[in-house]
Amino acid sequence: MKFENPWKQNPWFESVAVAQERARKRLPQPVYGALVAGSERGQSVADNQAAFAELGLAPHVVGQLPERTQETTVFGQTIGSPVIISPTGVQAVHPDGEVAVARAAAARGTIMGLSNFASKSVEEVTATGATTFFQMYWTGERDTMVQRMTRAHDAGVKGLIATLDWSFSMGRDWGSPEIPEKVDLKAMVRLAPKVATKPRWVKQFGQEFLRTKQLPDLTAPNLAPPGGAAPTFFGAYYEWMTTPPPSWEDVAWMRETWAQISGTPFVLKGVCRVDDALRAVDAGVAGISVSNHGGNNLDGTPAAIRMVRPIADAVGEQIDVVMDGGVRRGSDVVKALALGAKAVMIGRAYLWGLAANGQAGVENVLDVLSGGVDSALRGLALASTAELRPGHLIVPEGFDRALGVPETAAARR
Numbered sequence: 557m558k559f560e561n562p563w564k565q566n567p568w569f570e571s572v573a574v575a576q577e578r579a580r581k582r583l584p585q586p587v588y589g590a591l592v593a594g595s596e597r598g599q600s601v602a603d604n605q606a607a608f609a610e611l612g613l614a615p616h617v618v619g620q621l622p623e624r625t626q627e628t629t630v631f632g633q634t635i636g637s638p639v640i641i642s643p644t645g646v647q648a649v650h651p652d653g654e655v656a657v658a659r660a661a662a663a664r665g666t667i668m669g670l671s672n673f674a675s676k677s678v679e680e681v682t683a684t685g686a687t688t689f690f691q692m693y694w695t696g697e698r699d700t701m702v703q704r705m706t707r708a709h710d711a712g713v714k715g716l717i718a719t720l721d722w723s724f725s726m727g728r729d730w731g732s733p734e735i736p737e738k739v740d741l742k743a744m745v746r747l748a749p750k751v752a753t754k755p756r757w758v759k760q761f762g763q764e765f766l767r768t769k770q771l772p773d774l775t776a777p778n779l780a781p782p783g784g785a786a787p788t789f790f791g792a793y794y795e796w797m798t799t800p801p802p803s804w805e806d807v808a809w810m811r812e813t814w815a816q817i818s819g820t821p822f823v824l825k826g827v828c829r830v831d832d833a834l835r836a837v838d839a840g841v842a843g844i845s846v847s848n849h850g851g852n853n854l855d856g857t858p859a860a861i862r863m864v865r866p867i868a869d870a871v872g873e874q875i876d877v878v879m880d881g882g883v884r885r886g887s888d889v890v891k892a893l894a895l896g897a898k899a900v901m902i903g904r905a906y907l908w909g910l911a912a913n914g915q916a917g918v919e920n921v922l923d924v925l926s927g928g929v930d931s932a933l934r935g936l937a938l939a940s941t942a943e944l945r946p947g948h949l950i951v952p953e954g955f956d957r958a959l960g961v962p963e964t965a966a967a968r969r
């Protein structure tokens with residue numbers, strides 16, 4: 557008889573909070589710290605989640621519907637549930653990194669956002685069959701950007717996400733985690749005490765090492781010049797830091813260039829203000845994500861969910877408005893949709909799932925969220941997420957943050 561360990565943990569988890577706790581136990585402290593992140597005093601990262609908890613629901617007792625749908629069409633793609641994978645650049649969480657996330661996105665029929673700073677190449681990620689949107693920062697010369705866009709298009713991506721909100725805010729009260737330039741012997745010896753306490757994580761990477769005979773390399777393969785080597789994470793960061801910030805003309809150029817190369821949707825991520833949303837419409841974007849970069853950017857920026865309604869009211873009929881920041885449960889998704897978002901993007905939630913259980917962990921997170929959306933629809937006696945309106949929520953007075961509302965924006969509404 558085969559002995560089954562009765563104490564073995566069930567890999568399935570019931571909430572994103574449980575996945576986070578498993579990730580905390582499993583990951584070396586600097587890696588876990590890099591994911592929790594949040595800039596300066598952490599005001600924005602905290603508000604991203606706290607604001608969702610200020611919103612309430614008022615369920616019905618009878619009259620719930622037997623069938624409910626979450627299907628939505630956003631950025632030209634029809635997805636089964638309105639939850640999209642937001643691009644994130646730190647996936648040393650699991651040896652399969654973005655490939656595991658993409659497989660999970662494909663299995664659950666959603667969009668995979670792939671970061672500029674991803675650890676896996678865009679070709680490996682599109683080979684999973686996932687509907688992939690490539691994310692770019694404004695970094696490098698225009699020719700270099702064209703080459704990167706062309707490569708992503710050739711790999712088969714279905715859209716481009718331009719993330720332009722990053723303002724290089726340094727200094728975190730919780731202490732930034734150390735990221736080695738290269739995972740060489742020197743770095744391994746230095747980090748060993750923090751890593752040695754996490755045998756399961758080491759074992760996963762050790763198995764990968766035995767398979768590939770290579771140490772995990774902190775490089776950005778999607779920023780490699782044609783036929784050249786991938787830059788290190790810091791090399792890539794340096795190029796980005798030293799690139800002059802873009803103007804609205806640059807955004808229009810990027811949008812037009814992408815249209816010529818690919819003809820697929822162009823999404824601007826990181827919009828906080830109504831005036832910027834209106835200018836994004838003028839620049840011809842197909843969509844925007846209302847976002848404060850998960851609270852990792854300028855601290856003091858309000859929670860993304862507080863900025864959704866004013867922006868969706870201003871531009872939601874012209875372009876697709878999604879949001880990201882602080883989404884941890886299905887009811888958060890429902891709240892964002894009720895305030896005018898067409899879908900949400902998630903960051904940390906799937907990183908916790910990836911750390912806890914690889915591809916299956918990311919699928920588990922997507923299932924937790926869609927299960928929660930379904931429960932909320934049932935309680936609200938709605939047949940579909942498309943029916944969600946602000947009136948389905950309890951919204952405290954003064955909840956919204958309408959930033960940069962020009963007189964003309966008010967008139968256009």
Ligand SMILES: Cc1cc2nc3c(=O)[nH]c(=O)nc-3n(C[C@H](O)[C@H](O)[C@H](O)COP(=O)(O)O)c2cc1C
Nearest residue numbers: 642643644645646671719849850881882902903904
């Ligand atoms: C560890 C980490 C790395 C990130 N890297 C990127 C990135 O490379 N590109 C990008 O557009 N956004 C990046 N983001 C922001 C996410 O796409 C998203 O805006 C944010 O995580 C949403 O907040 P949430 O984590 O509360 O869901 C990153 C976020 C985290 C936590």
